[in-house]
Amino acid sequence: MDTDVIVVGAGPTGLMLACELALAGVRTRVLERRTEPQRDSRALSLHPRSVELMDQRGLLDRFLPLGRTVPGWHFAGLRTQLDFSGLDSRHGYTLFLAQARTEAILEERAHELGVQIMRGLETLAVSQDDDGVEVEVRGPDDGTGTMRARYAVGCDGGRSVVRREAGIDFPGTDETLTGMLGDFAVVDPGALDKARAHGVIVAPLEGGRTRFVHLDPERMRVPAREPVTLEEFRASLTRVCGSDCGVAEPRWLSRFGNATRLAESYRSGRILLAGDAAHIHFPAAGQGLNTGLQDAMNLGWKLAAVVNGWAPRGLLDSYDEERRPVGQSVTENTEVQTLLAELTLVGQYQRPAAALRKLLDQLLGMAEVNRRLAEQVSALGTVYPPVTPGADPLVGRRMPDVGLTAAGSEATRVYELLHPGRFVLLGLAGEPVDAGWGSRVEAVTVDKYDERADLDGVTEVLVRPDGHIAWATRTTDGGARIDDRVRALTAWAGTAS
């Protein structure tokens, strides 16, 4: 077999996953049915945790110059914004960046890492046996063929063929409501504030285009599959905000719905799911692409560990255990937001819905409430349940990007140390740490580091390749610390090399 992993789908999730696998030396092939990259962008936001992930892989320089940062984001279109700027991150902002740009950067990186991206190949069927998977594809000339690999990952979006072929159920609710999206080359700039005041999302795009997104009570039951026309869009805007905003020369018109589903499992044997293939929901607060990138970051190193032969027992299953609850929570928060939007538009609920929005706005004005929701939407608050009872409270959290100086080295920071995608073991007690796990673990004896309350008294931390904390200890007993460290390393990074 010349391929270890076949990734189906070259959307943001598939490309991110392919980069993670290739970084770990896994022979990776991506199959994409489109012959050309996507030109139109559904998503426009990279929230703080996704920006951190790009920082952890040294990709920030490619992303930041292309986007625009905004210090917060909306929740359910409420007036009070979620404040990301006060969160505990160097990247307390949303990077406003078109999905097509994100995909182009990840594709460029995937090529650099040696990923084989095969466009114009549609996956028709996937099967598995004891040794691997077989993927049946159809090419642009309608010819079919099969490919083998050890594992397959479906990153093929909401209608995932891989999910269907793996027999993984996708329970949830069908679409009951749709919104409209339009990207226009020509608009009336004088009408935009009024449109915003009536709840229409108006966002500037590259090339002087402007995006409009809105819900129209008279059109919100039209099925997503029905195409949007310019006439419909103009009439709808006029109903919603009293003006058609001069929209003309549409570049893209689309209708999207609130079908909400979560895969019953993210894994069936040698077949795994990530991104929209595993969870779909209304695009409320811009979380779908972000969640997909974070799925990929969680799965990449674990699947690579299995392929490379050092994965401890249960490591690959922890992908479903850690990421499905996140998918569940995202689908739930989007359902809450969608319900609120819908109630605001339905005759008999309009008054109580307005009162509810007022109340929620007041609640969002409270720092603690705002912070909790901001942590959820930004994904900075994602904590994976610790495997060991009685673990340090840091375990499962994301490692903050602490600045440090290692013995005999230049000043650096944790996210720089994570660039190669390895475990990082930080000795914070000033005593030498030497992991003995070869290239899997970079052991760093820290001379000096930025002090933070949550690291007070911490003597060692083991950071996973995806930036979450696998293990931490506060013990000052050198012998006990070594025993504990060896147990933690064995549990996460397999037996010593």
Ligand SMILES: Cc1cc2nc3c(=O)[nH]c(=O)nc-3n(C[C@H](O)[C@H](O)[C@H](O)COP(=O)(O)OP(=O)(O)OC[C@H]3O[C@@H](n4cnc5c(N)ncnc54)[C@H](O)[C@@H]3O)c2cc1C
């Ligand atoms: C209107 C709208 C606005 C949105 N805004 C945001 C936002 O601001 N922020 C955010 O985070 N998310 C947003 N989203 C959601 C986001 O676009 C998706 O969550 C994201 O695209 C999912 O990425 P993915 O790679 O998992 O799947 P996709 O982007 O759907 O990619 C799947 C890929 O697989 C390919 N494929 C499918 N089937 C096959 C097959 N059989 N064989 C080979 N290839 C196949 C497809 O061609 C595609 O390239 C928005 C969605 C909508 C509808």
